[in-house]
Amino acid sequence: MPRQPVYEQVIDDVTASIRGGTLKxxxxxxxxxxxxxxxxxxxxxxxxxxxxxxxxxxxxxHQGKGSFVAQSPPA
Incomplete structure (x- = not known):
């Protein structure tokens, strides 16, 4: 099975962490x-x-500050 591109892996991991409550x-x-x-x-x-x-x-x-989980991410 081909590996998915890195950017897709990052997207999947971050959305899974948000959905799972690891990232709030x-x-x-x-x-x-x-x-x-x-x-x-x-x-x-x-x-x-x-x-x-x-x-x-x-x-x-936020430029210069970093990336943060949105206050109301998609369900």
């Missing part, structure tokens, strides 16, 4: 650097994943 509204996500280490990936797919999560309403990205 307002929680700060790991930094891009930390996520790069965790997924053994470059910053490009990590940034893409965060942008998609932001567009879908799961997280809020």
């Amino acid at each position: 509204p307002g929680d700060k996500l790991p930094s891009i650097t930390e996520l790069c280490e965790q997924y053994r990936a470059s910053a490009t797919p990590i940034r893409l994943a965060l942008r998609i999560l932001d567009e879908r309403g799961w997280i809020e990205v």
Whole structure:
């Protein structure tokens, strides 16, 4: 089975953590650097994943502060 792209893996992991209650509204996500280490990936797919999560309403990205779980993420 082919491995899914890193950005999809990040999206799946973050949404699963939010749905499962591991990440709660307002929680700060790991930094891009930390996520790069965790997924053994470059910053490009990590940034893409965060942008998609932001567009879908799961997280809020605050320039210079980091990424946080949205106050009311999708059900």
